[in-house]
Amino acid sequence: MATMHDVARLAQVSVSTVSYVLTGTRPISQATRNKVLAAMAQLDYQPNAMARGLASRRSRILGLLMPMDERGLGATETAFVTGAAAAASVAGYHLVLSPVGGGDLDDLRRLASQRMLDGVVLMEVQLADERVTVLQEAGVPLVLIGRTGDTSTLSYVDIDFDQTVREAVAHLVGLGHRRIVYVNHSAATLASGYGPALRTRDAFTAAMTGHGLEPVMIAAEDSAAGGRAALAAAFAQAPELTAVLAMNETAIFGILGELTGRGLSVPDDVSVVSMVTSPQVAELATPALTAMTSPGSALGRIAIEALTRHLDGPADLRHQQLLPCALEIRGSTAPPRSRQPMGADQ
Amino acid sequence: MATMHDVARLAQVSVSTVSYVLTGTRPISQATRNKVLAAMAQLDYQPNAMARGLASRRSRILGLLMPMDERGLGATETAFVTGAAAAASVAGYHLVLSPVGGGDLDDLRRLASQRMLDGVVLMEVQLADERVTVLQEAGVPLVLIGRTGDTSTLSYVDIDFDQTVREAVAHLVGLGHRRIVYVNHSAATLASGYGPALRTRDAFTAAMTGHGLEPVMIAAEDSAAGGRAALAAAFAQAPELTAVLAMNETAIFGILGELTGRGLSVPDDVSVVSMVTSPQVAELATPALTAMTSPGSALGRIAIEALTRHLDGPADLRHQQLLPCALEIRGSTAPPRSRQPMGADQ
DNA sequence: GAACTTCGTCGAAGCGTTTCGACGAAGCGG
């Protein structure tokens, strides 16, 4: 493995000159630059990341901290990651994904204090998230995907849930639906302070009330069975429902299955809209789901851009931005068929 | 940020002594050790990863290279990652995930040559995989998930596709099915030399032939539409089929949808087995899918264990291991109903 | 053309660790 010394010797310049060629921190004449570049190529020189990091006190590594639960990463999260990785690469940083679970607060503290990460993007932020505190205390530059309760001192990018829900509701209301049930994440998730669940709940209430309609929300476990149970609960609370709005990629398949099981067809009997869903998942269902598609890769890109700007520019700037999901109409929504309410169902 | 110097001064010992306490490379008296430990705690000392890495020539970081396509990570891959992360943590390593796409061979070469990764686990290996060559040339210790064509010099852990297919086929044959169609990945994927697709194809042929049955395989695009098309093709080739075996988590939903669309019920008319599928995904379908569940987290754990053993032990040992998937019977398989072949269907 | 800048390069001092050789103090067999 060739070092900078070898390159300098071969090019007959000093080590510092080689360094300046590499980093561009000082002007170097074209002739010298060429000599150095040639030597580097000849030796197949690659700078040693550790030495560089030690001397410059910047690793040029960005961390993307993603809690990995057993559910896996949806296409949404994946788009997010690829968007972030691409942006990092453009900015001259490596992006590493760290699967830190919720319990590893100590692990996180260690990671942060070891000066191995120049900055961090945090996914799946809770309203009150200890990880934020740990990272802030360790002095690691930070950008959130999602928001904590108090956003005053933080940079974040998040989905504009308010706007997204409003648009979804408007779509259904525009088709003529009046009785719309919102299937949210589980009660436990709500209780744990998961921002998206809380924000969509409130947004749904506001949107429905704004249309003069009664908001009905059901909490569903993140499983197919949870979706089935949720649909049963929905019919119990609102027998005459004609549309379901859901933000729960797992439960939605249970909802669909249960609908079919009850002899109801989508979209003729019940319209279904899935929120924060990727096209890929929306296409899995039959019929394909009308969905609010999340701006996954844009979120990732923007988060990284905000972070690198923060690192490279000396500015102490905060970046706060909300992006709405885009309505993509597929086969699961239609005007309601005027039919008899399900009455004594279930 | 406290350094080792600060700790040494506070504990009134030399820097090297502090280092020995930390690394355990030389004996240290209990008394001294306690002094040092106390000083470290008092200063909230964290070793600087870069300095450590530079001096010791080992970063204690392991890379997990996973191509991220837009499909997202299934629960199988996720289990894999979490298994690997846990094992790395136990062995005292950090695990970082690097979303290197297929095109970034240069990026990979750079990553490998920068001495930032002590070792690498490579996912989604092709039969002829350039990444392997690049990494080997860069001298980075390597463990594969999956296998290249020539495995003689490599460490790997992989699914035992032969055994898995045999078991799946035996399950169906045991139920009385004779006419079984295998839905594989796309023709393009097969052509690109994707090991699992190739190996299961051959294993299926062998297993069916072993039972005296004719193997019928259909290549399906990785999409719901691909699954529908595949089922149509299957009925065209084998109108009297009573069972479908599939290894394509995306297509399977299309298959299921198309089956329903043709008025065929699962499992009464057609049994369905999904291979290399996680319980979570299997439960999404209605009825829940009988599946060959992949040993995801074990694969990850074993890969990392093999890698760390290779790094810590001086031995030049190779680790080659195959793990079968486990048959989990759910609601999508049953004995075939004796019914009229579909005849001029489609 | 004297007095300043700017340009291009060099040498050397770090960055925070690990690790090697050295060395006094014990412990031990004979």
Added chain:
DNA sequence: CCGCTTCGTCGAAACGCTTCGACGAAGTTC
């Protein structure tokens, strides 16, 4: 009680890079 190991500790030299101050040489300005 004399040589030998072993134990516990120290000082100093790496590790491979960045960055700072310095300094001729060349341009600029009046």
